Amino acid sequence: xxxxxxxxxxxxxxxxxxxxxxxxxxxxxGIMKVVNLAQGALVVLGAYLxxxxxxxxxxxxxxxxxITTPLLFLVGIGLQWALLRPLHGEDVAQLSLLVTFAIxxxxxxxxxxxxxxxxxxxxxxxxxxxxxxxxxxxxxxxFVAFLLSIVMLGVLYFILQRTKFGRSVRATVQNPMSAQLLxxxxxxxxxxxxxxxAATAAAAGSVFGMLNSFNPxxxxxxxxxxxxxxxxxxLGSIGGSVVAALIMGVASSLVSALASPIWSDFTFFIVLLxxxxxxxxxxxxxxxxxxx
Amino acid sequence: xxAKNSTPELILQISEVTAGYGAGLILKGVNLDVARGEIIxxxxxxxxGKSTVLKTVSGLLRPRSGAVMFRGENISALTSRERLSRxxxxxxxxRSLFPAMTxxxxxxxxxFILSDQALLRRRLAEVAELFPIVAKxxxxxxxxxxxxxxxxxxxxxxxMLDPALILLDEPSIGxxxxxxxxxxxxxxxxxxDGRTVLxxxxxxxxxxxxxxxxxxxxxxxxxxxxxxQELLNDPEVARLYLGASARGPAxxxxxxx
Ligand SMILES: Nc1ncnc2c1ncn2[C@@H]1O[C@H](COP(=O)(O)OP(=O)(O)OP(=O)(O)O)[C@@H](O)[C@H]1O
Ligand SMILES: [Mg+2]
Numbered sequence: 192x193x194x195x196x197x198x199x200x201x202x203x204x205x206x207x208x209x210x211x212x213x214x215x216x217x218x219x220x221g222i223m224k225v226v227n228l229a230q231g232a233l234v235v236l237g238a239y240l241x242x243x244x245x246x247x248x249x250x251x252x253x254x255x256x257x258i259t260t261p262l263l264f265l266v267g268i269g270l271q272w273a274l275l276r277p278l279h280g281e282d283v284a285q286l287s288l289l290v291t292f293a294i295x296x297x298x299x300x301x302x303x304x305x306x307x308x309x310x311x312x313x314x315x316x317x318x319x320x321x322x323x324x325x326x327x328x329x330x331x332x333x334f335v336a337f338l339l340s341i342v343m344l345g346v347l348y349f350i351l352q353r354t355k356f357g358r359s360v361r362a363t364v365q366n367p368m369s370a371q372l373l374x375x376x377x378x379x380x381x382x383x384x385x386x387x388x389a390a391t392a393a394a395a396g397s398v399f400g401m402l403n404s405f406n407p408x409x410x411x412x413x414x415x416x417x418x419x420x421x422x423x424x425x426l427g428s429i430g431g432s433v434v435a436a437l438i439m440g441v442a443s444s445l446v447s448a449l450a451s452p453i454w455s456d457f458t459f460f461i462v463l464l465x466x467x468x469x470x471x472x473x474x475x476x477x478x479x480x481x482x483x
Numbered sequence: 484x485x486a487k488n489s490t491p492e493l494i495l496q497i498s499e500v501t502a503g504y505g506a507g508l509i510l511k512g513v514n515l516d517v518a519r520g521e522i523i524x525x526x527x528x529x530x531x532g533k534s535t536v537l538k539t540v541s542g543l544l545r546p547r548s549g550a551v552m553f554r555g556e557n558i559s560a561l562t563s564r565e566r567l568s569r570x571x572x573x574x575x576x577x578r579s580l581f582p583a584m585t586x587x588x589x590x591x592x593x594x595f596i597l598s599d600q601a602l603l604r605r606r607l608a609e610v611a612e613l614f615p616i617v618a619k620x621x622x623x624x625x626x627x628x629x630x631x632x633x634x635x636x637x638x639x640x641x642x643m644l645d646p647a648l649i650l651l652d653e654p655s656i657g658x659x660x661x662x663x664x665x666x667x668x669x670x671x672x673x674x675x676d677g678r679t680v681l682x683x684x685x686x687x688x689x690x691x692x693x694x695x696x697x698x699x700x701x702x703x704x705x706x707x708x709x710x711x712q713e714l715l716n717d718p719e720v721a722r723l724y725l726g727a728s729a730r731g732p733a734x735x736x737x738x739x740x
Contacts, residue, residue: 355595358588358592358595359595361581361583361584362581362584362592362595365581365582365583365584366579366580366581366582368543368575368577368579369575369579369580369581370581371543371563372541372543372563372567372572372573372575372579373567373592373593373595373596373640374563374564374567374568374595374596375564375595376564
């Protein structure tokens with residue numbers, strides 16, 4: 192029983208970070224109808240930026256979020272502007288998918304060139320600190336990472352629900368033609384939306400680097416987990432992707448505790464298969480799809 | 484009637500407009516003059532290009548050649564947003580609300596390009612008075628409304644910028660007779676308030692009845708214009724009401740009616 196609850200706590204804390212990554216991906220999907228295959232690579236890029244800021248300048252990994260997030264926001268805007276925006280014609284969706292994959296490979300290549308393929312991680316002095324609450328271990332880094340993800344999700348929610356830019360995003364997601372007819376600039380929404388998606392990857396990446404060992408190839412594993420989460424969440428619903436991330440976090444942590452850590456990775460693929468077979472529109476079905 | 488004025492001020496002039504999607508041309512030299520304050524109804528068979536005409540006026544589609552003049556200015560190359568700010572509003576044919584937003588949010592989106600919040604609130608109040616549904620169902624999500632209710636909200640939203648020209652694409656489609664007559668009543672009221680309405684209507688009998696003037700679009704050109712009454716009495720047009728056209732499937736439909 193103790194091990195079970197410990198695993199659930201760990202799963203929820205980890206799931207929160209995945210929720211942040213997945214919400215950015217869902218946002219991009221909602222706006223552009225493109226699954227961003229570069230989301231995992233952007234997370235790894237964020238992790239390496241944090242690593243460099245920490246090892247060369249001694250900047251605390253949590254503090255470095257203040258640098259990595261705006262930086263990747265701009266990178267995201269640049270990528271959309273340079274590589275996705277010029278795409279035209281009937282197969283824009285397929286082409287965009289390929290372009291996001293190409294972006295992932297390019298980031299992987301650049302990181303391999305700069306850092307090599309050895310696994311690293313970001314180890315601040317408090318990396319192994321943990322509290323014991325009612326007999327349960329809670330790691331400081333995981334706890335703060337979870338809180339931070341919740342705060343970032345709150346910021347994202349606020350932007351989408353309460354700002355004019357957020358209204359233009361939701362309008363574009365729900366009815367692109369009407370949005371254009373009411374004066375919403377679709378290119379601007381796409382660029383800023385891609386930037387926001389990349390920004391969530393950066394924030395998640397900074398903490399990812401403290402929680403996991405990583406190398407430039409880590410994005411393959413990450414993107415397959417993220418795909419499972421966004422599909423389970425119903426593609427296009429941010430709330431759905433958050434719930435799905437928590438479910439997957441808990442599920443894989445339970446499998447790891449009760450069976451073996453080796454099986455924990457498989458949890459994602461098994462869930463992905465089951466969802467695609469049984470509930471292809473995700474947990475929350477068609478109703479919330481594309482509504483954000 | 485407005486069209487009978489000796490010196491009608493032309494608010495919209497579509498001249499020799501060609502346009503299309505991809506390779507082919509859909510509009511093959513459309514000419515249409517619209518006087519200020521009139522309701523002009525565009526009818527024609529499915530696929531004639533009626534919606535395409537509206538798109539070239541609102542900026543969803545750029546004409547390949549020809550000109551769209553609004554109040555004497557060539558707006559052919561302007562973006563939708565620029566045309567909107569000049570007073571051209573387009574209510575498209577398909578369901579055009581944002582289904583997961585509330586009714587109130589939807590109507591407010593009609594003034595997206597306004598930055599003056601006080602003006603926005605004033606317009607919201609005015610529009611809610613004209614269309615009671617806006618206040619009555621303000622917190623309902625737009626997707627949960629019936630088709631007729633949605634159409635009222637769409638019309639309400641289109642007035643948020645106090646436009647001079649409203650392009651309405653088949654506003655009565657899919658509505659029951661009561662909802663339909665309420666939509667046509669709203670359209671008449673728009674013109675009484677001095678607005679100009681370019682109406683595309685499949686339901687030609689009602690469309691022509693409410694219109695001051697009308698035009699028939701066939702295969703990408705304006706084949707006929709006249710007052711609403713003239714077109715109602717035209718035998719050729721009568722054939723069109725029934726959906727008959729040069730196209731095969733429509734022909735058989737006409738015979739079966
Ligand atoms: N987005 C588009 N891409 C490609 N072709 C299109 C597009 N929209 C319309 N068309 C084509 O253009 C032609 C004219 O379409 P349009 O919608 O203007 O007709 P319409 O007169 O409004 O017909 P309806 O009465 O059915 O609404 C049709 O043959 C249609 O297939
Ligand atoms: Mg049409």
